[in-house]
Amino acid sequence: MLKAVILIGGPQKGTRFRPLSFEVPKPLFPVAGVPMIQHHIEACAQVPEMQEILLIGFYQPDEPLTRFLEAAQQEFNLPIRYLQEFAPLGTGGGLYHFRDQILAGGPEAFFVLNADVCSDFPLTTMLDVHRHQPHPFLLLGTTANRTQSLNYGCIVENPQTHEVLHYVEKPSTFVSDIINCGIYLFSPEALKPLRDVFQRNQQDGQLSALYASRLYLSQYQLTHPERLAKHAPGGPRIRGNVYIHPTAKVAPSAVEHTCVLHSIVGWGSTVGRWARVEGTPNDPNPNDPRAHMDSESLFKDGKLLPAITILGCRVRIPAEVLILNSIVLPHKELSRSFTNQIIL
Helix, strand or coil: CCEEEEEEEECCHHHCCCCCCCCHHHHHEEEEEEEEEHHHHHHHCCCCEEEEEEEEEECEEEECHHHHHHHHHHHHCCCCEEECCCCCHHHHHHHHHHHHHHHCCCCCCCEEEEEECCCCCCCHHHHHHHHHHCCCCEEEECCCHHHHCCCCCCEEEECCCCCCCEECCCCCCCCCEEEEEEEEEEEEHHHHHHHHHEEEEECCCCCCCCHHHHHHHHHHHCCCCHHCCCCCCCCCCCCCCCCCCCCCCCCCHHHHHHHEECCECCCCECCCCCCECCCCCCCCCCCCCCCCCCCCCCCCCCECCCCEEEEEEEEEEECCEECCCCEECCEECCCEECCCCCCC
């Protein structure tokens, strides 16, 4: 019997999602058309012998979260419970505080996933490795370049056995190009040493919304083809893997008259005819699985660095206007073009 724990954090986080996180709590932020943590839940539900999924965080159990959990339980036919922390306890603190609920029923092992990671979630493979060579815990890693690795937990491994020899969280100097993905598999005995780290707080990870969507949309070809937009008579031309929300209205001529590239458009926003909403990310080749993205600061020489453009909720972009590399806060009606600006 197995369990899974998803760490969803709390409302003081999610600053990288602003201005969109003003409207939706981070765990329910839609990525590739569904709430972020639904990708985690779907992956956990596919693991044989999965008995229960627990969410741990310090969000108030409000109506949207409660509705989501009720719907998820029905869809996946699996108990899904939310355990609310009395205060931010961090990764180790949350697991230790709710250890009785996690270990109830005597699970063989339990997965722990950070809610803000994007992955294809090779959970069954991790379980096979764990059963073949049991250890107190197993963590999923990936490679990064030297600069990018400084923003994450760095792992020094034994190249023959892949055992962890050394681990440093966000080191000040280069330690290793192998970084922690925030996905773990624990044996029950691994909870015992967590008493020593009960009060440590975890720092927020990074998430690229566009790359996350790309990964999940590509997976939909096999897992959820019904979520992908299809060509329809009189409808817009669909290129590649695309998700269109049922409430979105896309004119059949949109591909010719309006351009939205490398951007996130918030709920209830409109983009006029012949307008252009565009970002210029300096991302690596998305078709290269070993490509890396350098971490850059948001500003340089007093100007916003090229990045994806984000329109907050209910923003109106009029006809023939260019919005390039800019962030627009909610409820704005623009009258002219903007480049490399944050529009308050």
